[in-house]
Amino acid sequence: MLEGLEGIVKRINENYVLVKAGFFTFGLNCPISTVERLKVGEHCDFLIYMSFPQDKAPELFGFLTDEEYEVFSALIKVNKIGPKLALKILSGTKPNTLKSLIATRNLEGLSHLPGLGKKTAERLIAEIGHLFEGEFESGTSEMKDPRVEDAVNALVSLGFDRRLTLKTISKVMKEFPDLDTSELIKESLKKIR
Structure with a gap:
């Protein structure tokens, strides 16, 4: 399983980044918090999540920090939240803020994030709220x-x-x-x- 990727950033397009690693160039879906810290030509080391959607080619999701990866991994455990939606939610705020909203069961705050309505926010709190409680x-x-x-x-x-x-x-x-x-x-x- 691919868990990390080290290479040169070749192109940045909103939340999609091309990274050249050896003879290969990989396309990574990244949260805004990662993209904001990248520069074309810079050498970076990404944590990787590989998704295998039905009837489609595998997709790679890249993160620069353990915290981004941890929150993303928690989000995709929630029923009906796939990697694309998890990335959209994570891009709506900073990872630490998102963890705080989940841990403190802030339904209103969560409902205002992109991709999250009230029902999805309730499901998110119910299914992974316990993961971040100790921190807050x-x-x-x-x-x-x-x-x-x-x-x-x-x-x-x-x-x-x-x-x-x-x-x-x-x-x-x-x-x-x-x-x-x-x-x-x-x-x-x-x-x-």
């Missing part, structure tokens, strides 16, 4: 406690909002710091409603 949750010491993490996951699986759950559990932990996980869930359920 408050850095409280409570979150490092396995009891808190287990309680949060239990309440979220029951349908409660993650931010509200985290806030409630933090309050309960301050009031009753010695509770075990099941007691923490019971006390939080009393206060969350």
Whole structure:
């Protein structure tokens, strides 16, 4: 499997880049965040995703940073989001901003990105929201406690909002710091409603 490509940028056309590597010239679909950093004649090292669409030739998607590649890889895991749509979404904002919108379940912010309507944004949050949560949750010491993490996951699986759950559990932990996980869930359920 092709995972990387190193070569000279020969041409840039919106989000399509031609890269000469040895005797071959490859066409890469790239997000705007990658294209903005490229110059014709420059030597670059790309992370590559290779797509095999039905009844079409394989397509290459190129990224300059691990973060761009990570977000793209997460997006294509979502039902009904293929590589082209994932690239369009990723090109609508910076990778870190997109991760933040997903992690904080910002439905309105996501719905304004190109290619994302409300239903697709909801599906995206539901299917990959958990992948980026750790990067954007408050850095409280409570979150490092396995009891808190287990309680949060239990309440979220029951349908409660993650931010509200985290806030409630933090309050309960301050009031009753010695509770075990099941007691923490019971006390939080009393206060969350």
